[in-house]
Amino acid sequence: MTSSGTGVFFDGLTSRRQDVHVALQDATLEILRPDGARLDMWPLGQLRELSAPPELLRLGHDGGNALARLEIRDRALAAQIRASAPRLTAALAEERGTTRKVVLWSLAAMVSVSLFTFYGVPALADRVAPLLPWSVDRHMGDIADRQIRAVFPTDPGGFECGASSEERPGREALDRLTKRLSDAAALPVPIKVTVVRSDFVNALALPGGGVYLFRGLLDNARSADEIAGVLAHEIGHVAHRDGARRALQAGGASLLFGFILGDVVGGTAAITIARVLSEAHYSRAAETNADDYAADLMKKIGADPRPLGEFLSRLTEGASEPEADQDKAGKTDDAGEKPTETEKRKERSLQSWISSHPESEERRRRVDAVAGDGPFSPVVDGADFLAIQRICGKPS
Ligand SMILES: [Zn+2]
Known part of the structure; x- marks a missing residue:
């Protein structure tokens, strides 16, 4: 035909x-x-x-x-x-359903626009973000996810790790860990973790429950508790609607109305969201709140919150002395003699992550204070930790 x-x-x-x-x-x-x-x-x-x-x-x-x-x-x-x-019509119906809900809620948002006149965009975003239904977060998150997948440069093998037979045990171990954390968090949206095939030492939360963990971050973790701590921190950003708030701050009212009127297909709004979220620069207050949330969540599942703080400080040291840290970690496999493009990129990305997560020592002390005395048990066993670190098929 x-x-x-x-x-x-x-x-x-x-x-x-x-x-x-x-x-x-x-x-x-x-x-x-x-x-x-x-x-x-x-x-x-x-x-x-x-x-x-x-x-x-x-x-x-x-x-x-x-x-x-x-x-x-x-x-x-x-x-x-x-x-x-045949899928076409179903997808459109789904989209229309979302749009209808969004239109309803837009009325509330429009009322809030008067606030905009007096307080400016950040205050507006602060007030509007918690009022929005979670479907708006998910809608934003889906758009950002599609856009990031389309434009983010990853290593050969596909954007997302965990699909091939050698990667699947890691995926399953990570799913078990994610389930424990998300059951304890009990958010109205499911937490969906994507491991991105990239050396970036980074993690970020999309609005609506999507969390990206980059392979570079898994490679730098020394225990599953550290990974769980970062995951719990990102779940904190989801719970606090920080992604939606940040997108609204950046795009302001026009972005919000873009969603409401379905103008998203125009692309501008989607690009703004994707850019803003992938930079993932939240305010320090948002970071501290996500840390507190992470510490509480780790305690809820009987796990030790302190490795999150340790991980943060270690990465800060790594950012100021990348070479020394490299030696300590004994990672010489792909470093070679000369600093490769990958190495340089790694260093840059590490620094960018740290710059978005400032005051690591202070945050570590704070997490330690929330942690208390335990008792704590490891989030997963050693075999699961190894599997998680090999989720991108590359032994660490
Ligand atoms: Zn954060």
Whole structure:
């Protein structure tokens, strides 16, 4: 089966509209330039229908660049695409459901806009973020997740670790750990941890329950308790709605209304969110609150909160004396003789993480104070810790 027609393509990276030729194949949609060169190919199973005027079929897709859009006015072709991609309609209904809820809540947000006049954006964000339904956080988080997956440079093997047979034991061990923490946290959104195949020494929380742990961070951990501490800290950011608050602060009211009016498909809002969240610069108060939350959560599962503080201070030392730390840790495998691009990048990323998590000594003392005396038991056994460290297939 092949049918074809014309459409308009937005690549998701620029605002340029391109007239294209669209060819519907058995399992894919091919997007071709007028000269026949292929711009993109979208599997039918990944297509998403987006809100659009009735005379228009607007499509996005789940792989590749999540902001790319294809618009089709040709009715016959649109009907054939709808018939060949059964997931389309379901996805649109889901999106409309979210939009309806968001519109409802937007009324509350609009009332808050008067606050904006008096207090400015940060205060507005502070007041609005806790009022928003969790579906807004999740919506923001989904957009940021798609955008980050599309643009974040990772090592060969795919963005996310844990899928191959050699990586799966690590994934399962991490899932067990995550479940203990998220059961204790009992948030209205599920915590979903993604291990990112990258040497960045970093972790970040998306609004709505998504947490990224970068392989570089797992590599630098000396115990599973340290990893659990960081995870608990990120769950704290989710619980406190820090990601949504930060996105609102950065994008302000226009961003919020962008969500409400469904303008998100325009892309600007999504890019703002992704950028802001991946920088992950929360205020110091937000960091301290997330630490306190982490310490409490670790205690709830009978685990020791102090390794989080130890990890933070060790990374700070590492950032000021990267070479000494390298030797101590005995990590010479891929360091080689000359500082490679990867090494330099590692150092930079370590420093950027520290700069977003300042005052480590002070925070360590604070975590220690909250910790109390225990008794504590390790969050997982040694075998699970090893498995978690090998979740990206690379023995540490
Ligand atoms: Zn943090």
